[in-house]
Amino acid sequence: MHSLPWFPDRSSWLPLMLSLKPCKGQERTEATSIGKASRERSHSNRHQGTRREWSLKAKNWRFTYSEIVNITNNFKSVIGEGGFGRVYHGSLTHGIEVAIKVLSSSSRQGSDEFQNEVDLLLGIHHKNLVSLFGYCNEGGNMALVYDYMACGNLQQHLLADRSTNVLTWKERLEIAVDAARGLDYLHNCCKPPIVHRDLKTSNILLSEDLQARIGDFGLCRVFTTDNETHISTDAKGTRGYVDPEYYHTGKLNRKSDVYSFGIVLLELITGLPAIIKGPPVVELCDWVGPHVQGKGIGDIVDPRLESYNINSAWRAIEVAMACIPSIAIQRPDISYVYDELKACLKMEMASEKPQIMEGYQTWSSSSIHTTPLDPKVEMHHTC
Ligand SMILES: Nc1ncnc2c1ncn2[C@@H]1O[C@H](COP(=O)(O)OP(=O)(O)OP(=O)(O)O)[C@@H](O)[C@H]1O
Ligand SMILES: [Mg+2]
Numbered sequence: 001m002h003s004l005p006w007f008p009d010r011s012s013w014l015p016l017m018l019s020l021k022p023c024k025g026q027e028r029t030e031a032t033s034i035g036k037a038s039r040e041r042s043h044s045n046r047h048q049g050t051r052r053e054w055s056l057k058a059k060n061w062r063f064t065y066s067e068i069v070n071i072t073n074n075f076k077s078v079i080g081e082g083g084f085g086r087v088y089h090g091s092l093t094h095g096i097e098v099a100i101k102v103l104s105s106s107s108r109q110g111s112d113e114f115q116n117e118v119d120l121l122l123g124i125h126h127k128n129l130v131s132l133f134g135y136c137n138e139g140g141n142m143a144l145v146y147d148y149m150a151c152g153n154l155q156q157h158l159l160a161d162r163s164t165n166v167l168t169w170k171e172r173l174e175i176a177v178d179a180a181r182g183l184d185y186l187h188n189c190c191k192p193p194i195v196h197r198d199l200k201t202s203n204i205l206l207s208e209d210l211q212a213r214i215g216d217f218g219l220c221r222v223f224t225t226d227n228e229t230h231i232s233t234d235a236k237g238t239r240g241y242v243d244p245e246y247y248h249t250g251k252l253n254r255k256s257d258v259y260s261f262g263i264v265l266l267e268l269i270t271g272l273p274a275i276i277k278g279p280p281v282v283e284l285c286d287w288v289g290p291h292v293q294g295k296g297i298g299d300i301v302d303p304r305l306e307s308y309n310i311n312s313a314w315r316a317i318e319v320a321m322a323c324i325p326s327i328a329i330q331r332p333d334i335s336y337v338y339d340e341l342k343a344c345l346k347m348e349m350a351s352e353k354p355q356i357m358e359g360y361q362t363w364s365s366s367s368i369h370t371t372p373l374d375p376k377v378e379m380h381h382t383c
Helices: 010-018 024-028 034-039 046-057 065-071 111-122 154-159 169-188 244-249 254-270 284-294 310-323 334-352
Strands: 061-063 078-082 085-091 097-103 132-138 141-147 204-206 212-214 307-309 355-357 360-362 367-369
Touching: 061 065, 061 141, 065 085, 065 097, 065 132, 065 141, 111 132, 154 204, 154 254, 169 204, 169 212, 169 254, 169 307, 169 310, 169 334, 244 254, 254 284, 254 310, 254 334, 284 310, 307 310, 307 334, 310 334
Parallel strands: 061 132
Antiparallel strands: 078 085, 085 097, 097 141, 132 141, 204 212, 307 367, 355 360
């Protein structure tokens, strides 16, 4: 398999990302935690509704630089930092929260090019994509204004060293389904189709109720960067996620995103990062092959998962493996991946339903439980 030796170890970034503000949901009310919020997915969240209406109204919103300074309270709160610059928390009137990506000087491009690409991205709205609803392009200051995603990025949730608040198998499948739906929209519903080019767990953001949305789509079109975490020639992407065919040939197509999606799926299944720290340093795509062939499900699936349906897990592993052949045409379309993941979720949900037999609660025999079956103990922890 391919190895990409030209990237520095991004693990040095992780402490910064993990030290971000706690999930907003947790801050506001003690009773609301990440896991609990997910099980109470509300489709009638009034605040979200207001925000969505507002963000649609605010389409094509152009901000002046002094407005950006005001909204971010003079760049007071840094949410994170990536290859294009820092991301700040901001508040608009009516308490609408936003995330503002202020572009570093190395990632800025010509004002006209910026305007053209941003105009294209402003028109794209989908429930599984992070909405860009404003920008600043004034005197060399360039910034993008996004919907604020209160629960941060998926990488933080998967890699955080916490024995509590571990995402359950069902939550992971829901996130995978959401992300696949968002990617399907970019690939198959946008005209012209949009290839993300940098799909990874840090670009999958989570709302208060753990709904996943893909961020930074189209960003590689909007900005250039010579940051060493990105491939600075024709190919763009992040180490561990880059389609080997794209890397070697420079030919980009939708299947490059499918490869990256396969790696994201493997991270959800195994709980391991795309680059496993050494020594020796191993890419997840290289780690997983021998494990799938020679080992049992317990050697592949994240050991922190307390219970999951085996058939659902195997099917998800098969889907992930189907996404990562080194030859692009052997990979499926994302719409197939989306359908398969929905089927995995359905299997998991069906097996979660307790069956009442002669007064005893039992669970499907194809489910693995790593905790004793005690009616007093909840099978899925509440975080
Ligand atoms: N809309 C948003 N809402 C909440 N947090 C966000 C939002 N956008 C970005 N962030 C946070 O800021 C961090 C940095 O984002 P950024 O996109 O700049 O870097 P990255 O995704 O880590 O790497 P890359 O630059 O390669 O995309 C993200 O990991 C995420 O935690
Ligand atoms: Mg990003």
